[in-house]
Amino acid sequence: MPELPEVETTASDLRPQLVGAQITGVHVLWPRTIAAPDLPLFAALIAGQTVASVGRRGKFLILGLESGDSLLVHLRMTGGLFVESCATPAPEHRYTRAWFDLADDRRLVFSDLRKFGRIWLVESAGEVLGGLGPEPLSPEFTPQVLAEGLRRRRVAIKPLLLNQAVVAGLGNIYADEALFLAGIHPLRPAAELTDEEVQRLHAAIRRVLGEAVGERGTTLRDFRPPNGGKGNYQEKRRVYGLEDKPCPNCGAPIQRKVIAQRSAHFCPHCQPAGGARPASEISQAAEA
Secondary structure: OOHHHHHHHHHHHHHHOOOOOOOEEEEEEOOEEEEEEEEHHHHHOOOEEEEEEEEEEEEEEEEEEEEOOEEEOOOOEEEEEEEEOOOOOOOOOOOEEEEEEEEEEEEEEEEEEOOOOOOEEEOHHHHHHOOOOOOOOOOOOHHHHHHHHHHOOOEEEEHHHHHOOOOOOOHHHHHHHHHHHHOOOOOOOOHHHHHHHHHHHHHHHHHHHHHHHOOOOEEEOOOOOOOOOOOOOHHOOOOOOOOEOOOOOOOEOEEEEEEEEEEEOOOOOOOOOOOOOHHHHHHHHHHH
16 A cells, blocks of 8 residues: 555655646546545536645645645555646556546546545545644654554554554555564554653654655555656565565564554564563664
């Protein structure tokens, strides 16, 4: 599933292509792609709108419109956006779910293999995004803010990090990577983390996401940036998807465990269940 780095890459690629572009109409091949409003009203309201900004909040892409409305896109598992010339044939191939005609003979295409992606047109982005937690790369995301989100939560730390009300934009890949760098077992109850562990986890989350944004995200299967190519963070993964491979720090086989119906990848030596990882080993992992 596209996470913060992939959505940030998508926003960065689309921004110079879309700001100032006028939307003249929409074609929807999979009606459930439009989450709100209903399809006839969506089509009527979007026509004539001009894109004023392209941004991101959590895993949502936000196209701010000059009217003050917002066009929100959640890529979910396999969604993708790209701009193409209308000189090419209409994109009615098997994975196209919708496209927007632009006044300058281009179109913005939304493709989605699994059909889970959704698009909203709302007067205020807060209607959809109001429940999201702090942005992990923003100055407002401090160790204290993270500690508050974990306080008195007895659930395992890995699924809690996937809760978008705790940290916006963090998903399976980067939660595994951050927990490894912080030396924290994914099954540790969140409330049991010490102040030092919360500090390490905060730093690890910011580091991993920053690295991944710099690498234009991760392409393991479906993600492709709008400008082409692929994300490169998969070449820097330390644990995610590397079951039975040697830990880059100690050489022990990476393990995989299903926690709350999601896979977690970790090193049982560097991320001990008891939380007593030596400081020297944490330092080595951080340098890897």
